[in-house]
Amino acid sequence: MIIDRAEVIVTSPDRNFVTLKLTTGDGLTGLGDATLNGRELAVVAYLRDHVVPLLLGRDAGRIEDTWQLLYRGAYWRRGPVTMAAIAAVDVALWDIKAKAAGMPLYQLLGGASRTGLLAYGHASGSDLPELFDSVRRHRELGYRAIRIQTGVPGLKVVYGIASNGTAEADALPVEEDWDTRAYLRHLPAVFEAVRNEFGPELPLLHDAHHRLTPIQAARLGQSLEPYDLFWLEDCTPAENQEALRLVRRHTVTPLAIGEVFNTVFDYQQIIREQLIDYVRGAVTHTGGITHLRKVLDFAAQYQIKSGMHGPADISPVGMAAALHLGLAIHNFGIQEYMMHGARTDQVFQQSFTWSGGLLHPGERPGIGVELDVDEAGKYPYVRAYLPYNRLADGTVHDW
The missing domain is CATH 3.20.20.120 (Enolase-like C-terminal domain)
Known part of the structure; x- marks a missing residue:
């Protein structure tokens, strides 16, 4: 199960979502969610520019090893952007492994x-x-x-x-x-x-x-x-x-x-x-x-x-x-x-x-979700922010 294709798909049907789709040489696909609300494109760049090149040619079955590579190999660890990107890869690999086993992931x-x-x-x-x-x-x-x-x-x-x-x-x-x-x-x-x-x-x-x-x-x-x-x-x-x-x-x-x-x-x-x-x-x-x-x-x-x-x-x-x-x-x-x-x-x-x-x-084998790429393409990314708070005196406060 060698990964030969990795796509980062951004769609905004009701709000913005970032999805990683991995495909193996034998045709198995896996999906992972990389959505970071209000900072979605930061994760898109992290995946496309830095993570995807590391995935191509790797064995999709080596989930723990891939996780450690992406976490420890970057040197700059932790943080929401890094961990959302790693999460997307991890879930996509579990999706592939469960599909290969012919069973739902929880099994x-x-x-x-x-x-x-x-x-x-x-x-x-x-x-x-x-x-x-x-x-x-x-x-x-x-x-x-x-x-x-x-x-x-x-x-x-x-x-x-x-x-x-x-x-x-x-x-x-x-x-x-x-x-x-x-x-x-x-x-x-x-x-x-x-x-x-x-x-x-x-x-x-x-x-x-x-x-x-x-x-x-x-x-x-x-x-x-x-x-x-x-x-x-x-x-x-x-x-x-x-x-x-x-x-x-x-x-x-x-x-x-x-x-x-x-x-x-x-x-x-x-x-x-x-x-x-x-x-x-x-x-x-x-x-x-x-x-x-x-x-x-x-x-x-x-x-x-x-x-x-x-x-x-x-x-x-x-x-x-x-x-x-x-x-x-x-x-x-x-x-x-x-x-x-x-x-x-x-x-x-x-x-x-x-x-x-x-x-x-x-x-359903895997995580049980499939992405309709054509349907996703109808809804391009829309820049969006979460709100923020100010106190009566104008001080910015936790939202």
Whole structure:
């Protein structure tokens, strides 16, 4: 199984996606997701100009060796661009290997550890009636766990509110506003209202999106304890890993961290000291299946579970890879799942299923996704940025 062709395909059916397609001399193909939201072309250049020449003529079956070559051989290690590129190669090679074996990828990873993967969706609203309607819509779609994001009185636009319509901008980044004290005052009342409306059984999640200091995060976690959250996500920027010790001392609300992390070294301290409960890494951004599996095996020693990142900017290729990994590992926790748009589903033909609140990667050999190149060609790249925050005094703040 010698690699004789490598293509980097950029398409924007509903948003930008970067896909690596590898083809072997005997006609097997493998896909890997290399999408880095808002910086997509940086990964395209890394793959086309630096990685692809290293792949041609290599044995597609040597997955671990190829991973180490791309990680150690570059000398300049880690970082989102490098690790997204490595992830794309890694998943494409696993796709080829599973196709060669004639079985779905999860079988090569040890077989299924469960019948399906519990997933959560994103309910949001600028006010409580809109939020309640969103929760009801998600329950009708079959979600059995729901993330709650809400507007804050006095703020025009807040992260995670679908009706704001500012997830991406096609010119320059959208500027949003932020007030931490207003947020901390408002949020407990939101969760009290949601619990009163929907009862105690529904698993609820919330994403603070890195916007709080450690002491503010501790206060939020403590104030949300009466509402029994499944997790509080990214409560404070976790580059300062010691900061989570303070949060942990003051709240028993479960913590999920890691969607902006790239390697096991980012997680090393917070896993070893048991400062988190869920690993939020994405296959797409954490070096692929090979590396994220190692992170999750490390986490399992401390009873820490997976909560893999799965927004709509992870392509169906990246989502499928996450589902195969999640089905196989023992310490699966929950899978984020934002449904892709109809045009994306036409470009990426998928075998994974959604039923009864559970995801399954399907039984097609490989990862179960095929790319329609002709359809992808209808949607050229569109420059897009994520928003950013400013405080009332004009200071740039974490979005």
